[in-house]
Amino acid sequence: MLYTKKGLGIEICGEGLKMALVEGGRNAFTLGAYTVASLPADTIKFNLREQNILNPSVFVGTVRETYLRLLTKTKRVSISLPDTTGRVILLDMETRFKSREEGADLIRWKLKKSFPFNISEAHLDYQVLEEKDTGEISLLVSIIARQVVNQYEDLFNEAGLEPNCIDFSTFNLYRLFSDRLALTDNVAFMTFYGGVVTILAFYAGVLSFYRSKEIPGRTLDPNRVFREISSSLLVYQDKYPNYTLNEVFCSASIDDAEPFRAVVAEATGLEPVFLDINRVVSTKKGFTVDRKTLHSLTAALGAAVRNL
Numbered sequence: 001m002l003y004t005k006k007g008l009g010i011e012i013c014g015e016g017l018k019m020a021l022v023e024g025g026r027n028a029f030t031l032g033a034y035t036v037a038s039l040p041a042d043t044i045k046f047n048l049r050e051q052n053i054l055n056p057s058v059f060v061g062t063v064r065e066t067y068l069r070l071l072t073k074t075k076r077v078s079i080s081l082p083d084t085t086g087r088v089i090l091l092d093m094e095t096r097f098k099s100r101e102e103g104a105d106l107i108r109w110k111l112k113k114s115f116p117f118n119i120s121e122a123h124l125d126y127q128v129l130e131e132k133d134t135g136e137i138s139l140l141v142s143i144i145a146r147q148v149v150n151q152y153e154d155l156f157n158e159a160g161l162e163p164n165c166i167d168f169s170t171f172n173l174y175r176l177f178s179d180r181l182a183l184t185d186n187v188a189f190m191t192f193y194g195g196v197v198t199i200l201a202f203y204a205g206v207l208s209f210y211r212s213k214e215i216p217g218r219t220l221d222p223n224r225v226f227r228e229i230s231s232s233l234l235v236y237q238d239k240y241p242n243y244t245l246n247e248v249f250c251s252a253s254i255d256d257a258e259p260f261r262a263v264v265a266e267a268t269g270l271e272p273v274f275l276d277i278n279r280v281v282s283t284k285k286g287f288t289v290d291r292k293t294l295h296s297l298t299a300a301l302g303a304a305v306r307n308l
Contacts (some may be wrong), residue, residue, distance in 0.1 A: 016038040018300040025308055031297075052148055063155070081152070084212075089111070089210075090207065189202075226267050
């Protein structure tokens with residue numbers, strides 16, 4: 001019997017918990033099961049510097065109960081957190097590193113005055129985006145306070161699961177659509193998810209701009225979102241005056257899809273392509289899920305795919 005690889009992804013968000021169990025490969029996967037659960041108002045508060053879970057026992061109990069409804073033995077899990085729980089930075093360094101540890105130390109030194117918490121006590125991860133002929137390198141750096149990430153890891157372990165990856169929602173969304181985005185040079189990917197608007201811009205296939213901003217009220221305010229996108233594009237054009245966007249892609253919930261697409265079109269002057277999760281993921285035979293629910297699972301699905 002052939003072994004089918006399975007991936008479990010969990011999103012922690014304002015609505016509570018969302019779990020998605022997928023199987024197959026990263027380029028062709030199916031949704032086999034999902035569960036969602038709300039959390040009492042006093043259970044969680046997303047914070048950049050302090051532990052997020054205010055009521056650990058309730059959180060652990062909810063995770064256990066929600067997981068059991070999946071009816072799976074898969075315990076290795078990838079977790080998706082709101083972008084607001086950490087910081088993502090695009091950073092240029094003048095020299096290359098001899099080791100990954102040396103790179104982390106140099107990044108901390110360069111950023112130590114730019115953060116509201118002690119960066120030496122933060123969990124830091126980075127990816128080399130581009131190595132230039134001059135010897136300079138461009139980096140994608142993710143930072144989260146150690147007390148924040150450690151609490152999530154400890155509580156999921158207490159719930160009987162094995163967290164192996166923790167990432168931010170934006171990159172879990174991007175993971176689902178990366179193949180489509182890679183087909184065109186010089187593109188932007190704009191999302192409105194969980195009350196956060198995010199802009200990713202790529203030049204020659206390399207991420208060259210990132211911005212993520214939480215919208216007050218966490219609902220789609222067209223005027224506010226338009227201002228955020230417009231101001232971000234001005235910063236991008238000021239930094240890279242010779243870069244031109246050839247195409248724009250966008251993603252949002254079913255309810256926000258059309259108004260968000262209209263805002264993106266007005267702000268960019270381009271007709272955006274809406275990326276529909278229905279075209280990326282299929283469902284297991286005999287298992288059905290409506291389109292709106294599937295879109296609400298986007299970050300959990302992106303996290304789950306990471307474990308395939």
